[in-house]
Amino acid sequence: xxxxxxxxxxxxxxxxxxxxxxxxxxxxxxxxxxxxxxxxxxxxxxxxxxxxxxxxxxxxxxxxxxxxxxxxxxxxxxxxxxxxxxxxxxxxxxxxxxxxxxxxxxxxxxxxxxxxxxxxxxxxxxxxxxxxxxxxxxxxxxxxxxxxxxxxxxxxxxxxxxxxxxxxxxxxxxxxxxxxxxxxxxxxxxxxxxxx
Numbered sequence: 001x002x003x004x005x006x007x008x009x010x011x012x013x014x015x016x017x018x019x020x021x022x023x024x025x026x027x028x029x030x031x032x033x034x035x036x037x038x039x040x041x042x043x044x045x046x047x048x049x050x051x052x053x054x055x056x057x058x059x060x061x062x063x064x065x066x067x068x069x070x071x072x073x074x075x076x077x078x079x080x081x082x083x084x085x086x087x088x089x090x091x092x093x094x095x096x097x098x099x100x101x102x103x104x105x106x107x108x109x110x111x112x113x114x115x116x117x118x119x120x121x122x123x124x125x126x127x128x129x130x131x132x133x134x135x136x137x138x139x140x141x142x143x144x145x146x147x148x149x150x151x152x153x154x155x156x157x158x159x160x161x162x163x164x165x166x167x168x169x170x171x172x173x174x175x176x177x178x179x180x181x182x183x184x185x186x187x188x189x190x191x192x193x194x195x196x
Contacts, residue, residue, distance in 0.1 A: 080142035
């Protein structure tokens with residue numbers, strides 16, 4: 001595929017995600033996406049034969065973006081607390097671009113109804129495993145530096161961190177005026193893990 005073709009595919013996916021986020025999956029038409037991407041409908045159909053295929057590819061693309069954001073959050077020499085706060089910051093910023101958290105949840109439900117629960121099963125499992133690996137590695141590094149206690153199984157600890165640190169909840173707390181919500185949530189979870 002040429003660079004122009006790759007760029008066009010990216011522009012269409014980006015426009016689709018923006019349109020889905022602002023209008024909802026069911027309410028968004030291919031014409032809406034074409035208008036936002038500044039292309040004709042036929043151009044979109046050259047890349048994606050149906051709206052369902054476009055939604056599926058947009059879901060895959062978003063998961064890739066989330067993983068890239070996660071990798072960035074855990075890169076560098078920052079403390080584990082700072083890395084986890086960056087993780088929450090990067091993910092909790094996503095819902096704020098939508099009208100509300102309810103719109104995000106509505107889009108997720110519509111997405112599953114439109115493409116089916118199994119459509120992205122492999123991608124979701126890969127995303128979950130890779131997220132867990134990234135966080136487990138950060139926990140192991142922090143334990144080696146003495147920031148936190150050593151865990152018998154860093155992957156189990158990583159699963160607990162992922163389950164307990166909910167970016168949407170932290171975003172809601174921030175919008176309610178609690179500026180230190182991410183840091184307090186991280187410290188609470190890490191202190192709970194250290195008292196095992």
